[in-house]
Amino acid sequence: MSEVRVAVVMGVSGSGKTTLARALSDAWEATFLDADDFHSDEARALMAAGKPLTDEMRQPWAARIAADLQRRVADGARVSLAFSGLRRLHRDVLRGTGLPLRFLFLHGEAALIGQRMRARSGHYMPVALLDSQFATLEEPAAEDDVVVLPVDLPPDAQLHLALQALAAPL
Numbered sequence: 328m329s330e331v332r333v334a335v336v337m338g339v340s341g342s343g344k345t346t347l348a349r350a351l352s353d354a355w356e357a358t359f360l361d362a363d364d365f366h367s368d369e370a371r372a373l374m375a376a377g378k379p380l381t382d383e384m385r386q387p388w389a390a391r392i393a394a395d396l397q398r399r400v401a402d403g404a405r406v407s408l409a410f411s412g413l414r415r416l417h418r419d420v421l422r423g424t425g426l427p428l429r430f431l432f433l434h435g436e437a438a439l440i441g442q443r444m445r446a447r448s449g450h451y452m453p454v455a456l457l458d459s460q461f462a463t464l465e466e467p468a469a470e471d472d473v474v475v476l477p478v479d480l481p482p483d484a485q486l487h488l489a490l491q492a493l494a495a496p497l
Contacts, residue, residue, distance in 0.1 A: 329427040331493045332400045337412030337467075338433035339460035341440040342478050343485070347433065348409035350486045355493060357405035365391045379459040382416060389420040397424050413463045418470070427497050430467060431489050435478030437461055472497075 334355065336348040345361060352359035363371075365388050370380055392410065399406050412418045412430065421428060441457050467473040474492040476485050 329497055331427050331429045331497060332405050333396055333421075333426050333428035334405075334407045334489065334493055335410050335412060335418075335421060335428055335430045336408065336433065336489075337410050337418070337430055338435075338478070339411065339413065339440060339464060340457065342433035342435060343482070344409040344411070344433060346482060347431065347476075347485050347489060348407045350482060351407040351489055351493075354486060354490060355405060355407060357407040358399060360392075360395070360399075360406055360408045362388070362392055362408060362410040365395070379463065382414060385414070385417055386420075389417040393420050393424045396421065396426055396428075400426050411460070412467075413460060413465065415465045415467070415470070418467065422472070428472065429492060429497070430470070430473040431492060432467055432473050432475045433478050433485075434466075434475050439479060 334348070334351055334357065336344045336351065338344050348361070349359050351357060366374075367388070370384055370388065373380060373384075392408070396406055396408070410421070412421075412432075418430065437457060474488075476488055480488070
């Protein structure tokens with residue numbers, strides 16, 4: 328059995344992906360990546376204007392992330408990736424790399440996540456798109472490489488559970 332090399336922290340905007348992925352990068356000694364950094368300027372502008380992206384718009388984004396993950400793991404790195412992963416299609420692009428990865432799905436209620444989004448500043452994703460994020464989300468209930476973490480846990484408890492999940496055999 329191989330060890331996990333890529334931790335994919337997934338969930339809707341505002342679920343805490345970046346917070347957990349950053350904490351993991353320190354505790355798990357991994358490179359932190361934010362999938363938002365792989366969006367094109369056009370995609371960012373659309374989302375900032377309150378327009379959700381289509382699957383077709385997200386496909387090249389997922390492919391850029393997959394290629395970067397392959398390169399980094401080939402160079403010996405572990406990676407902690409904050410990635411919405413709303414659609415199985417896009418999760419499957421990452422799975423298609425053949426890399427040993429595990430998804431950590433931050434799951435929670437829209438009301439709590441919306442409250443968090445309203446409290447943060449400087450993010451391009453408006454709270455108005457949260458409903459479309461939940462509508463787009465294909466929950467990974469039957470996907471064996473996904474561990475569900477509640478969004479309402481304290482960050483240290485989430486990190487503890489995430490580290491346990493990453494230590495478990497693939």
